[in-house]
Amino acid sequence: MVAHPDREHLIYCLGCNIIIKSLLTNKQDILYGHTNNVSCVTVSKSGRYLASGQVTFMGFKADVIIWDFSKKGIHARVQLHKAKVEALAFSPGEKYLLTLGGQDDNNVVVWNVETKEAICGSPASAIRSGQCLTVQFCNNTDDVFVSAGNGTVRVWELDLANRKIRASECQSGQLKRIVKCVEISQDDTYFYCGTTSGDILKFNLKTRLLNSVGPVKQKFIKGVNAMKELITGDLLVGSGDGIITLCSKSNFKTLKRVQLEGGVTSVTLRGEGQQFFVGTEASQMYRFNYVDFKEEVIATSHSSAVVDAAFPHGSSELFATCSGSDIRVWHTELSKEMLRISVPNMTCNAISFTTDGTSIISAWNDGKIRGFTPETGKLKLMVNNAHSMGVTAIAITKDSSRIVSGGGEGQVRVWKILTDSHTLLEIMKEHTASVNCIKIKSNDKECVTASSDGACIIWDLVRFVRNQMVLANTLFKTVCYHPDEYQIITSGTDRKIAYWEVYDGSAIRMLEGALSGAINGMHITLDGKHFVTGGGDKLVKLWGYDNGDMTHVGIGHSGCITSVKICSNNKYIISTSSDGGVLRWRYPQPAH
Template identity: 75%
Template structure:
């Protein structure tokens, strides 16, 4: 990589993303001004005042649980890892926004964690392959004691909550087990008492403890709530009797009024009485509810769902306001309208979304039920979004309303994988999973197949068209990039490498192309005769899936399975900046037309915006 020491850090400006699959992963800080939530191996702190984001980096794999101390001084997060490896929990200093201690004990996964009321201890619970509960000294970051979380191996523990009043008492629960633990500090032991639930056999997913510690509530996968007396450890009640919460209780929060907010697997948020579980109000949300977080006393609260949506509610009106939307499946591609940096579009397995670049707000969502969008492009006149779908169709939508304008049926037999539009807005070039390149003429309300070019033996992954619309280049998984004549519809040149090509770009002067793929190399090739000019070591591990070049041609960006965004100097072939922030494999990268930002997308549903370090040249 040449001048290794001169590589600078690429500045991350914003992240569009939220992992709604982490139970109780969405939290509101006691200062009432920050939302805290996980995305991949990052913990995000988002200001409710100005939407500014701060990122806590330190985990090596996906964050699986998050907790905040009562004082707000500390945040704790746990992660998953691979079988046989240790999964870390990290205690973060909130004021300094840096790591306070790394806790290294549990195997494979940290399932849940909770702070004691006076910031003395943190209790962590290992996942199914670990099965232990450990109490840590927050100040020193050292383990005090541990114990198997449940009495029998079948009773996998799923959640843990600390008492609100006593640093020495906490509750754990899971599959067929509810225990109240007492910490005996002088003897460095924790002693459990099994709670008696009579004949009831339940799997508990979440625990909620009112401020006075009189009772605690256990939300179950069966859709009912168990109310247990904290001091006697006996079951006090169970409900609702008739209308259980469909698909189980995933999250609960107790309000000052004594009412319970209950989030269930069917996407319902319900307010019910804490005494008899009678339903007071309920509202349907998109996706299974996985987090409920109170802001302050609960006059306002936030709800997170598996569909990666965050909603904001007021206590009095109980109406959901969509606070933040995110992709909840792999993002496949990104595109900017010609000459505009204000908006950009992304496509994923579920939909196409148009975003406002500066605010990260979703402006438009286009869904085709049960279909996956593989690639997209804007027509140069900005009047349509052209998209490639796995059902073999090309769909053209209006960017303002998302109205379907035209469908090209049976465009490719094994799905449309790549797409590009000519500058005159009259033709589309598409690439299919079967390896064909097809040229379509787009007429008003109809289309015509102009030509099919069959040379690739495997999926076409990327197409770029020359500025005069007379030539294009296609990159394929068959190890070939082909330069096509779009006047005579024949092959001009072919470049071959021992790689599944993922991406190709024309240099703006159009005498060279650069390629990337699974061989981790960046290849420079002569357009005129297809000869190799140079080869760079582009990545230390994994394929390079996306690349994009500036309009001036001085720099280009790459991203791939290494999870790093790299900015390169084109003629020197050296990396100038590296962006660390993605947790999933990077699927595409794009420099915005005004050269101020880079947008990168990844397989975990995240969309990241970076400050581009080389303004217009």
């Protein structure tokens, strides 16, 4: 995460995309161009250019994209490094861009930003095992930069006439360290190296000699991940244990410190540093004022794949998402986290609101069904041993008195929920693989289950028998009733959207839903005129139900889409993805 020099924008990466967020209006611009996850991002001194590098697969070249900030478009796309781009740095005059390859490449290359061509390159370290992890240009000259990593700290000089870069090793005596970040002082006399062992090395840039090491007593636990020098010369240090520390420039003594959630991954100054921003591994963004040194959370998100999303019945103000070991409730309009419910070391597979909105019912991989209050997150229902191989799907009847759950072993179970207890009404065994989706008919007398065994079964919830079964050569991922409830639509790994007759299970229509990847999520509007799908092709698609044509496509996700939901008043679509992204879309309104 980096702050733009205009003091009005924050730039960070989400999967393959670069997000430019306005600090004044919270408006977001998304830059598309990378084909895989972005590994590093930097901004030039004036803010005219952004640069971002990505990871790719072994044997392939990884892209570096230079973006024109004002146009929000690609200025240049360059390729030289194999598998990963480790770090990037612009020269202070914005003439050059420095790119560093990952461990399979370990080369450093200088590019001319204007001509978009490589000027020169060199292996980043003298020894094969000494992988370089970071690069930084000096603040006042375009010809000198520093690189550092595993057992290597070097100062480089650019010889433009001969198209060469010359490195000189910095001497640190017996000290052996792995350097994760470098910060060069404003006047280019010293530079600081943050290490994995939790200390900071201070080198003289002119003599290339080690000046001092600190702090002597209280080292930074889990290493120094990010550093920034303030105008006073003091250092802001972010460590792997989630502590942001203000250190004195002389002996690295702690002046102020604040504990944050998740290890610190980035520290960036707004303007002169009266205000600064910190990003953490837990996908939290914090804003600090230098004077009071107090943290303010400005953005939160899931830090692992988001599996499911749900709106409360008849409301679009709030929605809930689940990911890893937590469930979060969000304010739709403000995109703000209102509540977080955590169950450590467990994974939540599905969530749903009761019709009256008093509970969030959730399915967990430890075989339990848990119910929480949406206001406080208090546990109010726990069904132990609901399924032997984890609960994989869940649905609640309209009268909120019964829960239908599906498990990894393929069983469908019906539970009666009382005020302070629950009873198992029936076990229905027909599926032979995990149940992925359950939908209940509006009269609570019938439900449909979609499974990885290639079957969708329509069950009678009064007699607890199978009414109908549809079979296809696919792993069914999702199923929906049309609001008239005489048809269901299904989709899965065969990328087909299939319409089926509820009465006799006959196939009515088959649509080609995607060109690649499974279709994992589907939801129909209350009037039944449209439905939305999302899946492995990372596109959110809106379809007309009657004629089966695709009317709108939403591009924004950089990971595989896991679920899509339309709110009851057709105002928003929420989609979630495997990269931890939750995207809110405006539902396209018909032209009058």
